Amino acid sequence: MSNALVVAKSDESRGELIQLVSFNLDQEEYGVDVLKVREIIRMPTVTRVPNTSHYVDGVINLRGKVIPIISMRKKFGLVEAENDKQTRIMVMDVDGELMGFIVDAVSEVIRISGSEIQPSPAVVATGIDQECIAGVINQTERLLVLLDLEKMFSSDEKKLFGSL
Amino acid sequence: MPPIDCEDQELLEGFLTETTELLEKLDDDLVVLEKSSDDADLLNRIFRSIHTVKGASSFLGFDLLVKVTHKTEDVLNRLRKGELQVTPEIMDVILEATDLVKVLVSDIKAGEIQEREVDGTIAKLLPLLSDSAGAHPQSAAAPAAQATTPAVEPTPATAAVAETVAPAAQATPTQKTAPLPAVKPADEVAPRKTTPPPKPIEGKGDDLSDNSTVRVDVKRLDDLMNQVGELVLERNRMIQINQNLQQGDVKKADFNEEFGKLTKRMNFVTSELQMQVLKMRMLPVEKVFKKFPRIVRSMARDLGKEVDLRIFGEETELDRSVVDEIGDPLIHLIRNAMDHGLETPDERVAAGKQRVGTLVLSAVHEGNQIIISIKDDGRGIDTDRVGRKAVEKGLVSEDQLAAMSQRELFDLIFLPGFSTKDKANDLSGRGVGMDVVKTNIKKLNGLIEIKSEKNNGSEFILRLPLTLAIIQSLLVEVEGEVYSIPLSSVLETLRVDQRQFHIIGGQEMLKLRDMVLPLVRLEKVFNIRKRYAKDDFCYVVVVGAADKRMGLVVTRLVGQQEVAIKSLGNYLAKIQGIAGSTILGDGCVALIVDPVGLIDGAEGGVGR
Incomplete structure (x- = not known):
């Protein structure tokens, strides 16, 4: 939580324009830094990987590289939904490794100034780990939750990787 | 210590390359020389090598190196002129001197000249230069014996030398008498784990030759x-x-x-x-094998055994990654054969065998595997004794022992902590060696097989994959999901009726000829959802890892395919039972089953 605030503040202080990729997940809109997103692809065949965390859907072949696929819905404890035409995988660079995240739909790339990012309010949408929320962007028509994916695996998972 | 001040870096590199090559060859030649001491050509070649090293090092101003090589050259010169006869004692000293030269050269390579203790070795060379030495070759042994001590004494400056000398010099009789508490642990630990500098001499060969660049035809x-x-x-x-x-x-x-x-x-x-x-990427296995004559020689001298080491198939090629890994297991197996397998000459004669024991080291290609065998004609594995010891050490219970087959009894020697020795010595007895062998071979997806007959010797057969990057694999289907099993671990496949399975202590077993095979259902281990209606018939893939066997129950066999191994990345690394992944012809990812992990997991489950 405190980390998220620090990130938000440092962005704010710079006040420069940042670009975000916005995506939808169960009625809500989220944003991630465009520089972290490598590509956005449609759902390929996912190979299930046994004995991993429940939110790991499996692995896919991304042009000869095998990358893990994580279901954002499962990760955030949202109701599962059928994949449809809008479903996309956002391939992102998380701590130097490529990972795919399944989202309901990817909408657009938006530009905002750092000052628009507000620290997230204490009570945010259900189930989402507070740690990976870097802030909230409040524009006239919409509310965007800014995610920091590197923080997503910070807590218990990192510990898990470390022990592995 | 001063870094090397050499104006012409190219000259220095040339010197290092040349010297390294000469030294690598020298070891071999010296061991051969001992056997055929009247080979003038060989002796001349050795003399020339040392002479070249001396010449080059004096030109570049490496004084220590010149000092050692000069004296060694003198001794060799006397041998060449026939003033001295080649004796094991003289060879000990010369070999020690070449070891020292190697250490000095690797110092130069590392860019720092260390102030090494060279007088000890030189002191041993000197008596050989006096006139009396030729007449009484025995007298050389005594100074040699004393002189090892200064080289081995762990003063800070010479600590590196001490360690490097230790493994190779286990043979020198002095090691037993000299109080060497500091060195003893080193020689057991060093060959297994590469302790960062100073490195043991066994690793030195690799150290000298550059591993980061490849020479390609x-x-x-x-x-x-x-x-x-x-x-x-x-x-x-x-x-x-x-x-x-x-x-x-x-x-x-x-x-x-x-x-x-x-x-x-x-x-x-x-x-x-x-x-x-x-x-x-292939290297001839010679790269590993060429160290062995030296090791065998010194061990034989130490143990008071007479051994004829025969090496076959050293030109057999295998992947670099495998070459790097098999050195240690092979050293342990050779050590094992020398120490436990072969008898002393007297025992051999008493048993009606030839005085000189034979140790055969061979390598051959067989399909996509390389088979390395270490065979001795010693006393063989005494399964009674092995069993007794295992019980004494609390590694197995009496009941377990009674139920064991011949094969399982052989396998006991791989248990960590197992040793038939009552007391550990420099060479063996700690019960780590064979465990190292097993671990390393498992890591390489290899198999170990033991053949042994009492009084007729034993043979250790290692089956290793040629490469670790591309493997032959068996594709199987489990309830609709395709998995790939490395073919190197697959022993056979069977189609069986599930009603033939037995359940022992909750564990499914299959009677297969004379063995009882524990079964693992892949759909259970991997939590695969049932998709098909229950079928009485299924396929069992018998896999083996190192010395263990087990059967994997699958729905269907898909076929054999050569697959390139892809890592799953850090995030999904180390999932129990999964070694990696591969991409199939249709672009889908298939997971590669890790039989080693499954077997270990199953063992854990059974509570072993």
Whole structure:
């Protein structure tokens, strides 16, 4: 939580324009830094990987590289939904490794100034780990939750990787 | 210590390359010399090598190196002139001197000249230069014995030397008498784990030769270029075909034919290319084997045994990654054969065998595997004794022991902590060696097989994959999911009726000829959802890892395929039972089953 605030503040202080990729997940809109997103692809065949965390859907072949696929819905404890035409995988660079995240739909790339990012309010949408929320962007028509994916695996998972 | 001040870096590099090569060869030659001491050509060659090293080092001003090589050269000169006779004692000293030279050269290579203690070794060489030495070769032994001590004494400056001398010099009788508490642990630990500098002498050979660069036969490189040329042609052809198709001016039949041909050629070229690249990564196993005559010699001297080491198939090639890993297990196996397998000359004579024991080290290709065998004609494995010891050490219970087959009894020697020795000595007895062998071979996806007959010797057979990057695998289907099992671990496949399974202590077992095979259902281990209606018949893939066997129950066998191993990345690394992944022809990912992990997991489950 405190980390998220620090990130938000440092962005704010710079006040420069940042670009975000916005995506939808169960009625809500989220944003991630465009520089972290490598590509956005449609759902390929996912190979299930046994004995991993429940939110790991499996692995896919991304042009000869095998990358893990994580279901954002499962990760955030949202109701599962059928994949449809809008479903996309956002391939992102998380701590130097490529990972795919399944989202309901990817909408657009938006530009905002750092000052628009507000620290997230204490009570945010259900189930989402507070740690990976870097802030909230409040524009006239919409509310965007800014995610920091590197923080997503910070807590218990990192510990898990470390022990592995 | 001052870094080397050498104006001409190129000159220095040239010197290092040349010296390294000479020294590598020297070891071999010296051991051969001991056997055929009247080979004048060989002696001359050795003399020339040392002389070259001396000349070059004096030119570059490496004084310590000159000092040692000069004296060694003098001794060799006397041997050459026939003033001295080649004796094991003299060879000990000369070998020690060459070891020292290696240490000095590796110092230079590291860029720091250390103030090494060289007088000890030189002191041993000196008596050989006096006139009396020729007349009484025995007298050389005594000074040699005392003189090892200064070299081994762990003063800070010479600590590195001490450690490096230790493993190789286990043979020198002095080691037993000299109080060497500091060295003893080193020689047991050092060959297994590479302790960061100072490195043991056994690792020195690799150390001296550069591992980060590869020397490739120019012909192979040309071949590779040709292959790539062909690939480019095929690519152009493909672009052409695609263009024609896009423009719509081809008949379907023509296209089919053209494309079929192209596919065939592409297939051919890429597999050739794959072979070529693989070959470039290949090293002759000689790289590992050439250290062994030296090790065997010194161990034989130490143990008071007479051994004839025969090496076959050292030209057999295998992947670099494998070459790097098999050195240690082989040293342990040889050590084991020398220490436990072979008897002393007297015992051998009493048993009606030849005085000199034979140790055969051989390597051959068999399909996609390399088979390395270490065979001795010693006393063989005494399974009664092995069993008793295992019980004494609390590794197995009496009941377990009684139920064991011959094979399982042999396998006991791989248990960590197992040793038939009551007391550990420099060479063996801690019960780590065979455990190291097992662990390393498992890591390589290899198998170990033991053949042993009482009084007729034993044979350890290692089956190793040629490479770790591309493997032959068996594709299996488990309830609709495709998994790949490394073919190197697959022993056989069977189609069986599930009603033949037995359940012992909750564990499914299958009686297969004379063995009882524990079964693992992949769909259970991997939590695969049932998709098909229950079928009485299923397939069992018998897999083995190192010395263990087990059966994997699968729904269907898909086929055999060569697959390239892809890592799952850090995030999904180390999932129990999964070694990695691969991409199948249809672009889907298939997971590679790790039989080793499964077997370990199953063992854990059974509570072993």
